Amino acid sequence: MRFVHDNLPQRVCFGSGEAAASLQREIANLNTSRVMVIAAEAEKDLAEGITKSLPIAIWHDDVVMHVPVPVAEHAREAAATANADVLVSVGGGSTTGLAKAVAMTTGLPVVAVPTTYAGSEATPVWGLTEGARKTTGIDPVVLPKVIVYDAALTLSLPVPMSVASGLNALAHCVDSMWAPNADPINAAFAAEGIRSLAEGLPRVVADPFDLDGREHALYAAYLSATAFASAGSGLHHKICHVLGGAYNLPHAQTHAVVLPYVLAFNAPAAPEAERRMAQAFGASRAIDGLQDLRRELDAPRALADYGFTEDAIPAAAEAILPAVPPTNPRPVTGQDLRRLLRAAWSGADPREKS
Amino acid sequence: MRFVHDNLPQRVCFGSGEAAASLQREIANLNTSRVMVIAAEAEKDLAEGITKSLPIAIWHDDVVMHVPVPVAEHAREAAATANADVLVSVGGGSTTGLAKAVAMTTGLPVVAVPTTYAGSEATPVWGLTEGARKTTGIDPVVLPKVIVYDAALTLSLPVPMSVASGLNALAHCVDSMWAPNADPINAAFAAEGIRSLAEGLPRVVADPFDLDGREHALYAAYLSATAFASAGSGLHHKICHVLGGAYNLPHAQTHAVVLPYVLAFNAPAAPEAERRMAQAFGASRAIDGLQDLRRELDAPRALADYGFTEDAIPAAAEAILPAVPPTNPRPVTGQDLRRLLRAAWSGADPREKS
Numbered sequence: 001m002r003f004v005h006d007n008l009p010q011r012v013c014f015g016s017g018e019a020a021a022s023l024q025r026e027i028a029n030l031n032t033s034r035v036m037v038i039a040a041e042a043e044k045d046l047a048e049g050i051t052k053s054l055p056i057a058i059w060h061d062d063v064v065m066h067v068p069v070p071v072a073e074h075a076r077e078a079a080a081t082a083n084a085d086v087l088v089s090v091g092g093g094s095t096t097g098l099a100k101a102v103a104m105t106t107g108l109p110v111v112a113v114p115t116t117y118a119g120s121e122a123t124p125v126w127g128l129t130e131g132a133r134k135t136t137g138i139d140p141v142v143l144p145k146v147i148v149y150d151a152a153l154t155l156s157l158p159v160p161m162s163v164a165s166g167l168n169a170l171a172h173c174v175d176s177m178w179a180p181n182a183d184p185i186n187a188a189f190a191a192e193g194i195r196s197l198a199e200g201l202p203r204v205v206a207d208p209f210d211l212d213g214r215e216h217a218l219y220a221a222y223l224s225a226t227a228f229a230s231a232g233s234g235l236h237h238k239i240c241h242v243l244g245g246a247y248n249l250p251h252a253q254t255h256a257v258v259l260p261y262v263l264a265f266n267a268p269a270a271p272e273a274e275r276r277m278a279q280a281f282g283a284s285r286a287i288d289g290l291q292d293l294r295r296e297l298d299a300p301r302a303l304a305d306y307g308f309t310e311d312a313i314p315a316a317a318e319a320i321l322p323a324v325p326p327t328n329p330r331p332v333t334g335q336d337l338r339r340l341l342r343a344a345w346s347g348a349d350p351r352e353k354s
Numbered sequence: 355m356r357f358v359h360d361n362l363p364q365r366v367c368f369g370s371g372e373a374a375a376s377l378q379r380e381i382a383n384l385n386t387s388r389v390m391v392i393a394a395e396a397e398k399d400l401a402e403g404i405t406k407s408l409p410i411a412i413w414h415d416d417v418v419m420h421v422p423v424p425v426a427e428h429a430r431e432a433a434a435t436a437n438a439d440v441l442v443s444v445g446g447g448s449t450t451g452l453a454k455a456v457a458m459t460t461g462l463p464v465v466a467v468p469t470t471y472a473g474s475e476a477t478p479v480w481g482l483t484e485g486a487r488k489t490t491g492i493d494p495v496v497l498p499k500v501i502v503y504d505a506a507l508t509l510s511l512p513v514p515m516s517v518a519s520g521l522n523a524l525a526h527c528v529d530s531m532w533a534p535n536a537d538p539i540n541a542a543f544a545a546e547g548i549r550s551l552a553e554g555l556p557r558v559v560a561d562p563f564d565l566d567g568r569e570h571a572l573y574a575a576y577l578s579a580t581a582f583a584s585a586g587s588g589l590h591h592k593i594c595h596v597l598g599g600a601y602n603l604p605h606a607q608t609h610a611v612v613l614p615y616v617l618a619f620n621a622p623a624a625p626e627a628e629r630r631m632a633q634a635f636g637a638s639r640a641i642d643g644l645q646d647l648r649r650e651l652d653a654p655r656a657l658a659d660y661g662f663t664e665d666a667i668p669a670a671a672e673a674i675l676p677a678v679p680p681t682n683p684r685p686v687t688g689q690d691l692r693r694l695l696r697a698a699w700s701g702a703d704p705r706e707k708s
């Protein structure tokens with residue numbers, strides 16, 4: 001047992017239907033009185049409902065996916081003009097990301113109210129895009145001071161997006177088990193996240209208005225992001241990063257398809273992780289638990305369904321190989337990657353030896 | 355699911371045989387150059403061995419149990435005279451406690467190197483005694499900035515003290531499950547702590563030099579303290595606090611004896627906690643897991659063995675009743691407490707209905 005683990009300062013307020021009350025209390029606790037609310041047009045009604053009692057200085061709805069630099073600049077100018085002293089973001093990953101971009105240059109505290117399972121609210125990672133180029137970094141100042149989790153705000157998240165977002169969170173948990181900075185604390189969060197997703201997601205699919213199911217998924221999103229931000233990117237995320245960048249495959253679906261193949265590949269070489277994940281899934285083997293869950297959620301099955309072609313496999317394997325973390329529990333060869341990608345391309349059973 | 359959870363900023367460095375290297379790195383990271391080493395005479399050799407490369411301004415060995423106010427004052431003056439800019443504590447709870455007392459008035463950062471499973475290093479709780487009166491409080495400034503866990507430093511902790519200290523940590527975990535601020539995050543830490551103690555303590559008893567066993571126990575001490583500091587005192591700690599204060603019973607033994615009776619009382623009314631603890635113990639019921647572990651450790655059995663008398667039961671129950679947390683999962687009557695204390699006094703099987 002050998003690790004260095006940084007616990008980051010953050011307050012987590014969790015309670016369904018309590019976002020308005022929590023926000024009022026936390027804004028007062030922070031001794032702030034000029035709130036900039038950041039919420040996309042689509043979330044405007046929702047954001048208005050929970051910020052009624054706040055001392056709002058300005059509303060800002062210019063939110064764009066992946067936080068383009070001009071969009072960040074616009075928000076920073078708006079914050080300065082309004083003399084805002086705190087940022088309240090209401091929305092998914094892009095909205096939280098915009099608040100972080102403002103915090104980065106202004107030092108203003110962020111209170112994040114997430115409405116998806118993206119998890120950005122629990123990490124000090126920021127991201128900005130300039131044209132097609134994405135830059136990311138880590139800065140403690142962008143970590144939201146407070147997260148307000150209210151599962152009632154997620155009831156309108158459509159089932160397919162909930163499943164995609166939830167499986168993305170699950171991939172964070174699984175990959176945290178063997179990522180470069182994996183440690184027992186991250187593993188405990190990740191195992192708890194797997195348990196909570198395996199409990200919550202099927203209930204959300206069965207009934208999108210199942211508040212208890214939504215709470216489990218939202219709580220798991222927090223855990224998965226906390227574990228992943230500390231553990232770093234493992235084999236799974238390195239593979240998906242290359243596939244997403246070079247082949248323009250959809251983010252969430254790529255993660256959902258690739259995850260079982262990485263799990264089946266790594267788990268035999270990581271017995272402690274396997275034991276913990278199996279227990280969290282409530283299955284005799286982690287891969288069985290994951291496949292049962294994927295079946296229940298009608299999860300994406302094959303990369304071929306999203307435009308990835310068989311002839312792209314060799315080049316993709318070439319591109320992934322140098323990115324494989326040296327700490328991966330099992331050595332990875334080019335042949336291993338070609339086999340893995342072929343199976344993921346065709347949607348073969350990951351439990352079969354190919 | 356409804357909670358507010360504060361994550362506190364702290365760096366945890368874990369590695370056997372790495373204390374010297376970790377200290378050197380972390381003291382440099384903190385930009386400090388005048389170290390005050392706080393270590394009792396008994397830990398002097400151990401402390402010298404790991405602080406050789408540090409820029410030491412002063413050594414301080416006037417450490418006394420429960421941190422009497424004059425002892426705290428002495429240490430504060432020593433820090434001021436030496437113009438120290440960082441405190442490095444090497445020792446058990448009293449040593450960490452003294453460093454906290456200095457931090458409280460000076461704001462100096464603390465780097466804690468624990469040599470027992472007391473867990474004080476992971477909490478913002480300080481304690482001072484004036485005569486027989488103990489005052490405790492919470493102040494973020496006393497939370498050590500860095501913890502350096504090195505299980506090699508705990509190899510000389512005698513087995514009986516290891517067991518007592520370990521069962522004290524176990525009580526923190528169990529009580530965190532239903533304490534006033536119990537929440538799922540605390541429960542995850544507590545479950546991980548139970549798992550790690552149930553793995554480590556029997557190995558320490560079988561072989562005090564089993565480094566892997568020591569690592570499990572030390573890691574669990576961290577988890578238990580983190581969970582307990584956040585969750586607060588539950589029924590178990592309220593009972594032990596009264597017994598310790600009014601009847602002068604030994605701290606660790608009292609905890610070891612009382613814990614199974616509180617667990618047997620509360621668990622049927624806390625099914626989720628019961629499920630998690632049973633799983634962590636690897637037993638069909640949590641109480642079976644605890645009793646198996648206690649047997650393996652030859653743990654203290656009955657309050658009668660420590661001077662508690664049968665005729666003290668009614669008054670003790672009276673004294674405990676007003677301290678029972680209103681949030682306890684099961685209502686507690688005076689009769690319940692008398693039954694529980696009688697069973698703990700005699701060492702009866704906690705699984706038997708009395």
